[in-house]
Amino acid sequence: MTETNPSNDQETIEADVADKDPLFARIPRRDFMKAGAAAGAMGSLAGCTSLLDDSNDHPTAGEVDATVPPGEHDDYYAFLSGGHTGDIRVYGVPSMRQIMRIPVFNMESARGYGFDDQTQEMLEEAGGYTWGDTHHPRPSQTDNEYDGEWLFVNDKANGRMARIDLEYFETDAIIDLPNQQGTHGACALMPDTRYVFGVGELRVPIPNDGRDLDDPSEYGSTLSAMSPDPFDHEWDVRVDCNLDNGDSGKEGEWFFTTSYNSEEGVTEEEMTSADTDYVVAFNIPRIEDAVEAGEYDEINGVPVVDGTEDSPLNDGDEPLVRYIDVPTNPHGVSVTPDGEYAIASGKLDPTCTIIEIDQLNEVDDPNDAIVGRVNVGNGPLHTAYDDRGHAYTTLFVDSQVVKWDIEDAVDAEMGSEDPVIEKHDVHYSPGHLIAAESYTGSPQGDWLIVLNKLSKDRFLPVGPVFPENDQLFYIGDDDAGMELVKDTPAYPEPHDASIVRADRLDPASVYDPDDLELDYISADDEDNFIERDGDEVHIEMYNTRNHFGFEDITVQEGDEVTIRTTNIEEEEDILHSLAIPQHDVNVKTAPQETREVTFTADEPGVYWIYCAYFCSALHLEMRSRLLVEPAD
Ligand code: RUQ
Numbered sequence: 001m002t003e004t005n006p007s008n009d010q011e012t013i014e015a016d017v018a019d020k021d022p023l024f025a026r027i028p029r030r031d032f033m034k035a036g037a038a039a040g041a042m043g044s045l046a047g048c049t050s051l052l053d054d055s056n057d058h059p060t061a062g063e064v065d066a067t068v069p070p071g072e073h074d075d076y077y078a079f080l081s082g083g084h085t086g087d088i089r090v091y092g093v094p095s096m097r098q099i100m101r102i103p104v105f106n107m108e109s110a111r112g113y114g115f116d117d118q119t120q121e122m123l124e125e126a127g128g129y130t131w132g133d134t135h136h137p138r139p140s141q142t143d144n145e146y147d148g149e150w151l152f153v154n155d156k157a158n159g160r161m162a163r164i165d166l167e168y169f170e171t172d173a174i175i176d177l178p179n180q181q182g183t184h185g186a187c188a189l190m191p192d193t194r195y196v197f198g199v200g201e202l203r204v205p206i207p208n209d210g211r212d213l214d215d216p217s218e219y220g221s222t223l224s225a226m227s228p229d230p231f232d233h234e235w236d237v238r239v240d241c242n243l244d245n246g247d248s249g250k251e252g253e254w255f256f257t258t259s260y261n262s263e264e265g266v267t268e269e270e271m272t273s274a275d276t277d278y279v280v281a282f283n284i285p286r287i288e289d290a291v292e293a294g295e296y297d298e299i300n301g302v303p304v305v306d307g308t309e310d311s312p313l314n315d316g317d318e319p320l321v322r323y324i325d326v327p328t329n330p331h332g333v334s335v336t337p338d339g340e341y342a343i344a345s346g347k348l349d350p351t352c353t354i355i356e357i358d359q360l361n362e363v364d365d366p367n368d369a370i371v372g373r374v375n376v377g378n379g380p381l382h383t384a385y386d387d388r389g390h391a392y393t394t395l396f397v398d399s400q401v402v403k404w405d406i407e408d409a410v411d412a413e414m415g416s417e418d419p420v421i422e423k424h425d426v427h428y429s430p431g432h433l434i435a436a437e438s439y440t441g442s443p444q445g446d447w448l449i450v451l452n453k454l455s456k457d458r459f460l461p462v463g464p465v466f467p468e469n470d471q472l473f474y475i476g477d478d479d480a481g482m483e484l485v486k487d488t489p490a491y492p493e494p495h496d497a498s499i500v501r502a503d504r505l506d507p508a509s510v511y512d513p514d515d516l517e518l519d520y521i522s523a524d525d526e527d528n529f530i531e532r533d534g535d536e537v538h539i540e541m542y543n544t545r546n547h548f549g550f551e552d553i554t555v556q557e558g559d560e561v562t563i564r565t566t567n568i569e570e571e572e573d574i575l576h577s578l579a580i581p582q583h584d585v586n587v588k589t590a591p592q593e594t595r596e597v598t599f600t601a602d603e604p605g606v607y608w609i610y611c612a613y614f615c616s617a618l619h620l621e622m623r624s625r626l627l628v629e630p631a632d
């Protein structure tokens with residue numbers, strides 16, 4: 001009996017995707033690549049002519065080993081967005097081992113995030129939502145290289161941006177962007193993270209206060225700029241179209257976003273009716289000058305500069321915002337490592353458009369800054385880079401990654417396929433792909449992760465909810481071509497990632513009490529107390545192996561109880577938590593960390609305070625009693 005390998009049944013998959021996604025079904029099928037275009041098969045056609053091949057000092061595909069033996073460390077950290085779980089996942093690359101999760105917009109009990117008073121208050125002040133939709137995790141850079149300070153990520157669901165401190169691997173600030181719904185693209189201004197940008201995808205009235213409800217011509221969206229530290233919202237630029245993904249030039253001058261809704265439509269039909277949409281180029285110094293000169297409206301407490309096409313600020317030689325026409329409904333935009341080009345992926349058009357950034361200051365018609373257009377295949381979504389002048393673009397519809405030569409594409413005829421070097425099947429329907437340090441000035445050129453939306457037939461079945469499949473490729477050997485190294489199932493649903501060389505980070509292994517908001521509580525008697533003020537009870541106590549500062553704590557039914565506790569351990573990796581059954585309390589404390597939790601003792605009875613981290617042989621005995629006396 002012969003069996004077809006379902007993973008190679010490309011036509012079925014294409015038909016399937018086209019069936020379920022009417023947008024993609026509109027694409028002419030003549031450009032579909034067959035599964036035969038797998039590893040290396042295209043290499044000979046295009047001649048593999050990268051100019052920079054000489055500088056390729058990566059191991060050959062035969063020499064490279066993606067296994068990281070037990071006890072050994074990976075070369076890279078990968079920060080993957082969790083999508084609508086609202087978190088960030090930390091992987092090692094190339095092992096693809098998941099090392100940590102960092103809750104951002106979600107509550108998470110193992111980290112105590114959203115359970116202690118401070119993180120609860122942070123989430124409350126950021127809108128009080130219990131979930132978010134993280135898409136684009138972007139590390140801070142200095143001089144166009146990752147500096148290991150911060151990671152920023154958007155919340156597409158609720159119009160927010162968050163900052164993660166990479167010393168402690170925890171979310172330390174969230175900004176609720178009042179003039180933006182659906183913060184989608186996220187990136188910082190390079191070379192030095194002068195701003196963090198949130199890109200507004202969903203057009204709404206601004207302010208969205210009940211005006212213009214059913215007058216979509218009055219809707220708009222914004223680019224929001226935040227300073228990284230302190231993490232403050234500085235200004236917005238308003239546009240009429242929508243904005244989608246974003247990336248920064250390398251010189252601190254231009255920031256690029258795509259727009260797939262130049263039509264200003266509200267239905268799918270309207271949003272796909274025009275032949276062209278935009279890459280929108282924001283000139284940051286000119287916008288800063290406008291803010292400085294007071295040329296803005298203050299909306300919801302934020303200076304909003306008018307960047308619409310008809311804005312007087314866009315008249316004359318020095319427009320704030322330039323609108324570049326690209327084929328209909330583009331998606332990703334990313335700037336090449338040398339800072340020369342912004343490349344927009346066509347999504348509904350089988351091409352990537354290459355914009356020469358310097359030309360934006362020279363040309364009258366911004367469309368004259370377009371210097372190339374390469375035909376890559378169907379459903380191009382995102383483009384990443386290696387260190388040898390190649391671009392790698394995901395083809396959502398073809399379920400492939402296409403590797404092409406950037407300078408060849410600039411030299412070739414518009415719409416040519418010639419710059420394509422290789423196409424490799426992936427499983428299936430890839431969204432983002434990310435190469436190591438791809439969006440810095442110095443991509444590493446060895447590893448590439450492709451984030452596939454579908455994983456059917458790749459893993460043991462687990463019912464109708466499928467994981468995603470994050471596939472690792474070795475891309476360091478241009479002669480051998482892209483090599484698929486491993487499949488990694490991922491809980492729904494990562495969108496994008498950033499891969500950072502491990503030696504660029506220097507995480508703490510214990511807390512420095514001076515970095516914390518709350519005072520350290522030592523084991524000294526005078527640091528440990530129970531204080532009552534009316535029906536509020538305030539307790540301060542240390543914790544360590546294998547006890548809490550108090551063996552029992554007596555309160556009255558109805559009391560509001562606050563417990564502040566410090567883990568006084570100095571040894572790394574000895575964590576404790578303070579969990580109270582039936583009170584929804586679980587607060588973790590890592591070594592030298594202090595946390596505080598407030599709850600109401602609303603039912604009389606005995607409640608064991610226990611430690612939920614398995615910390616020692618006497619972990620189960622690490623307990624204390626909360627005695628709640630009945631009210632009379
Ligand atoms: S978008 S799959 Cu949220 Cu980055 Cu393109």
Ligand code: CUA
Nearest residue numbers: 576611613615
């Ligand atoms: Cu402390 Cu278990």
Ligand code: CA
Nearest residue numbers: 260271272329
């Ligand atoms: Ca459109």
